[in-house]
Amino acid sequence: xxxxxxxxxxxxASEEQRQRGVWILVAATLAFAVLVLPQVVTDDDKTxxxxxxxxxxxxxxxxxxxxxxxxxxxxxxxxxxxxTSAPGYGAGQPTGGGGTDGGSGGGGGSVRTQEPATPTxxxxxxADAYRAVSPGDCLAVYDTGYDDYNTRTPYRVSCGAGNAYxxxxxxxxxxxxxxxGPGRNYMSYTSRGQTTALCLTRQFKVGYxxxxxQSGSGAQARMNAGLMTAVDCDAKRVPAxxxxxxxxxxxxxAPANASARNxxxxxxDRTYYWSWLVNGGRTLLCTMIYRG
Numbered sequence: 004x005x006x007x008x009x010x011x012x013x014x015x016a017s018e019e020q021r022q023r024g025v026w027i028l029v030a031a032t033l034a035f036a037v038l039v040l041p042q043v044v045t046d047d048d049k050t051x052x053x054x055x056x057x058x059x060x061x062x063x064x065x066x067x068x069x070x071x072x073x074x075x076x077x078x079x080x081x082x083x084x085x086x087t088s089a090p091g092y093g094a095g096q097p098t099g100g101g102g103t104d105g106g107s108g109g110g111g112g113s114v115r116t117q118e119p120a121t122p123t124x125x126x127x128x129x130a131d132a133y134r135a136v137s138p139g140d141c142l143a144v145y146d147t148g149y150d151d152y153n154t155r156t157p158y159r160v161s162c163g164a165g166n167a168y169x170x171x172x173x174x175x176x177x178x179x180x181x182x183x184g185p186g187r188n189y190m191s192y193t194s195r196g197q198t199t200a201l202c203l204t205r206q207f208k209v210g211y212x213x214x215x216x217q218s219g220s221g222a223q224a225r226m227n228a229g230l231m232t233a234v235d236c237d238a239k240r241v242p243a244x245x246x247x248x249x250x251x252x253x254x255x256x257a258p259a260n261a262s263a264r265n266x267x268x269x270x271x272d273r274t275y276y277w278s279w280l281v282n283g284g285r286t287l288l289c290t291m292i293y294r295g
Contacts, residue, residue, distance in 0.1 A: 130194035132156045136201055138174060141167035144190065144203070145233035148214045148242035152190055153233075157201055165208075168233055173202040186230045186281035186288070205231055207254045207281065207288050212236040214245040215277075217292075226277045228290070236293050249277060253289035261287045 136142070141162035144152050160167050175181055181189040181202035191200035212235070215228040228249055234241065236250060253266055257280055266276035266289030279288045 127194045129156055129192055130197075130199070132158075133192045133199040133201065135159070136171055136174060136199075138171055140171045141206065142169040142171065142201075142203070143167065144169050146188075146229060146231040148229055148232050148234065148245055155192070157190065162206070167206055169203040170206050171201050172204050175200040175202060182283070184281075184283060185279050186286075187283075188231050203231070204282060207251055207286070209251050209254060211251050212293055213249045213251065213290065214241055215247040215249045215290075216245045217247045228277070228279065230279065230281065230288075237295065248293040249290040250293040251288065251290050252276065253287075255287040255289070257285055257287040263289070265289075 136157050136159060140159050141164070143158045143160045143164070143166040144154060145168040147153050162170065172187075173181060175189075176198055178189040178191045178200040181187070181200060182204075186205040186207070187203065188205075189200050189202050191198055193199075211233065213228050213230065214232040214234050215226050218225045218227070226247070226249075229245065232245075234248060236248060238248065241248065252268065252274075255265065258265055261278070261280060263276040263278040265287060266278050267274070274291055277290045277292075279290075280286070281288050
């Protein structure tokens with residue numbers, strides 16, 4: 004009896020215990036997967052990343068690619084980019100397109116030092132007019148009698164013109180280098196430290212008039228002429244330093260021992276003449292007081 008009743012009961016308990024053991028194993032497996040496995044994987048991943056990327060001093064570095072760059076990319080950086088730059092890293096500005104210089108500045112390209120601009124020099128028409136004059140030229144220039152010339156600019160004219168008062172014998176860098184004497188003088192101009200002196204010889208023409216100053220009278224009279232001057236023969240007033248107007252009556256090749264006696268225009272001429280040797284003594288200038 005005991006053997007017969009005990010058989011089925013013992014067999015049922017054994018099946019129930021087997022099923023309970025399966026459920027315990029499943030529950031243990033799930034618990035391992037949920038609680039234990041993530042911790043193992045995470046710790047391992049942290050250890051691996053820290054070992055290859057973070058140095059002991061805590062400075063961040065980019066991980067090096069194993070085996071070098073992919074075969075589809077060049078092994079080096081383009082020459083137009085600095086070797087220490089990489090897109091997305093660092094605080095530098097992007098390199099300008101087409102530039103050859105590296106660095107953090109924007110807008111690449113080599114820097115060229117600009118030469119200082121040449122200062123603009125203002126034109127000086129008077130200096131240009133002086134420098135344009137050559138020996139042999141004639142000028143419409145004369146002494147006004149007021150200690151100056153009629154113009155600051157040496158206007159060139161044909162030597163046959165009625166206003167060709169002066170003939171230029173030379174061009175010098177100083178007036179002191181010009182020939183001196185009766186009927187000779189100079190005019191000069193200095194611009195930016197450079198002086199141009201025009202050596203002048205007066206061109207005397209019959210019919211023209213000069214300024215003069217007479218002192219004394221009769222046989223004691225003396226006449227000082229402004230041989231570089233020109234004046235209207237009918238002028239009603241003359242500069243203060245003059246008191247006479249002389250009329251040119253003749254311009255001759257000077258004979259030996261030339262004097263006013265050689266100025267007579269006709270036989271028995273009783274005109275009172277005043278004369279000067281000019282042009283280095285080669286020319287006899289004859290004048291008389293203008294009477295209108």
